[in-house]
Amino acid sequence: MAGANIASTGIVLEALTRDxxxxxxxxxxxxxxxxxLWDNIVVGNLDSKGVEWKSRNGQALHAIQLSxxxxxxxxxxxxxxxxxxxxxxxxxxxxxxxxEHHDIERG
Numbered sequence: 001m002a003g004a005n006i007a008s009t010g011i012v013l014e015a016l017t018r019d020x021x022x023x024x025x026x027x028x029x030x031x032x033x034x035x036x037l038w039d040n041i042v043v044g045n046l047d048s049k050g051v052e053w054k055s056r057n058g059q060a061l062h063a064i065q066l067s068x069x070x071x072x073x074x075x076x077x078x079x080x081x082x083x084x085x086x087x088x089x090x091x092x093x094x095x096x097x098x099x100e101h102h103d104i105e106r107g
Contacts, residue, residue, distance in 0.1 A: 015069030021093035028067050032060055032082075041082045048081075057082050075076070 011031045016024045032038040033093055037060040040053070060082035066075055068089075074091070076085040 011063055016067060016072050016089070016093070017069070018093065021089075024067065025089060025090070025093075028064060035059065035063070037063070037082070042086050044083050056074040061085055 004049070012024055012027045014020060014024075029038060029042075030070050032042060037056055041060040048057075064082055064085050065076065068076065072089070076088055079085040079088065
């Protein structure tokens with residue numbers, strides 16, 4: 001049921017899992033780019049004290065949070081910036097991909 005709710009947001013096809021990070025990250029990044037939130041918020045090219053930044057950060061953070069399942073949301077729910085949430089997920093889930101790739105290479 002939660003997957004249907006997340007898919008209905010139009011941001012991602014399914015909630016973020018250990019198995020779908022690459023696809024998930026492409027979909028969320030493209031969504032944020034389409035909403036003009038990527039460069040200024042996630043990359044961090046906008047003054048973080050202004051009203052515009054707060055609004056755009058809230059929109060980007062909300063989109064990232066909506067695209068995560070309950071377990072992943074618990075990891076990022078206390079982050080105040082979209083950039084921090086994105087970087088945390090990237091570090092956490094990319095580490096899994098590196099370990100998996102390393103295991104495949106070792107065979």
